[in-house]
Amino acid sequence: MAATLVPNDLEKIEAAKRKAAFQAVEDHFRSDMHFVGIGSGSTIVYGVEAIKIHLEKNPPPRGHMNWFVPTGWNSRKVIEQAGLLPIAFDSVPRDAMIEVCFDGADEVDEELNCIKGGGACLFQEKLVACRSKKFVCIADYRKAQRRLLTTWPSIPIEVAPIAQASVIRELKTLGSPLPMLREHTLSKTGPIQTDQSFYIIDAPFKTLLTSADVAIGKDGSGKDGVWDVDTLAARIKRINGVLEVGLFHGKNGEEVARVGGHGGQKPVAVYFGTADGSVFVRDYKQLEGVESGK
Numbered sequence: 475m476a477a478t479l480v481p482n483d484l485e486k487i488e489a490a491k492r493k494a495a496f497q498a499v500e501d502h503f504r505s506d507m508h509f510v511g512i513g514s515g516s517t518i519v520y521g522v523e524a525i526k527i528h529l530e531k532n533p534p535p536r537g538h539m540n541w542f543v544p545t546g547w548n549s550r551k552v553i554e555q556a557g558l559l560p561i562a563f564d565s566v567p568r569d570a571m572i573e574v575c576f577d578g579a580d581e582v583d584e585e586l587n588c589i590k591g592g593g594a595c596l597f598q599e600k601l602v603a604c605r606s607k608k609f610v611c612i613a614d615y616r617k618a619q620r621r622l623l624t625t626w627p628s629i630p631i632e633v634a635p636i637a638q639a640s641v642i643r644e645l646k647t648l649g650s651p652l653p654m655l656r657e658h659t660l661s662k663t664g665p666i667q668t669d670q671s672f673y674i675i676d677a678p679f680k681t682l683l684t685s686a687d688v689a690i691g692k693d694g695s696g697k698d699g700v701w702d703v704d705t706l707a708a709r710i711k712r713i714n715g716v717l718e719v720g721l722f723h724g725k726n727g728e729e730v731a732r733v734g735g736h737g738g739q740k741p742v743a744v745y746f747g748t749a750d751g752s753v754f755v756r757d758y759k760q761l762e763g764v765e766s767g768k
């Protein structure tokens with residue numbers, strides 16, 4: 475059972491998120507950027523605050539516009555309330571890339587695979603991440619784990635309402651013991667609806683293997699319900715009625731660019747704020763052993 479958080483813990487967590495957000499923005503945002511993606515959730519609010527302060531201190535070149543691409547209703551509100559300019563994803567010029575997107579996560583493993591969708595946003599977040607040169611993730615220390623599904627219990631999956639029962643059925647055959655349709659708990663009854671008016675199924679699985687685990691011979695093919703992140707994400711995505719799966723995996727935007735492509739699902743770096751006020755960074759270049767130039 476999750477430990478009960480007392481007010482002091484909550485303050486530390488909020489302070490940790492804010493500190494991580496300010497460092498992530500300091501390292502990855504520039505006032506001369508044209509298009510910047512803004513994710514959803516409680517952490518990204520601090521990212522937007524940090525961007526606003528950065529722009530006040532470092533105004534963009536005369537006549538330059540900074541456009542912020544939301545990943546849903548809530549994200550758009552946060553952008554507008556900060557006095558920044560939102561631009562809908564489908565209004566970004568066809569040939570333009572989003573220079574960077576900032577977003578949170580529910581859990582991150584040591585290869586920077588992420589679980590997202592705890593707040594019912596994942597489809598638009600993945601669209602924006604995959605249209606961005608780089609995705610920079612902001613989180614707090616509770617989210618840093620070695621493997622996914624360590625403390626976060628399940629994978630959020632966005633599904634067409636009509637298909638929810640058949641998706642649940644198929645998830646069980648993949649080894650998910652109790653996939654559940656996410657429902658409102660307080661004022662409203664019935665399933666939670668996403669920005670696409672779809673439903674969310676939360677599917678628990680055994681702790682997921684990384685590609686490093688597979689490289690040393692561990693079997694992530696789903697035998698006995700044991701999956702590696704890439705195989706499970708691809709398998710769930712193939713289920714009829716699934717719009718998107720809340721596993722952000724594969725390559726990041728910079729890795730994709732190196733082979734001539736555009737955008738990737740995984741963050742290039744994750745900034746974790748800690749309870750003692752420091753920030754630690756998991757950067758893919760460190761994972762690869764590539765010199766980060768910092």
Ligand SMILES: O=C[C@H](O)[C@H](O)[C@H](O)COP(=O)(O)O
Nearest residue numbers: 515516517578591593594595
């Ligand atoms: O559905 C919501 C998004 O994927 C969020 O980025 C994720 O749940 C993290 O949210 P928070 O910053 O509130 O922990």
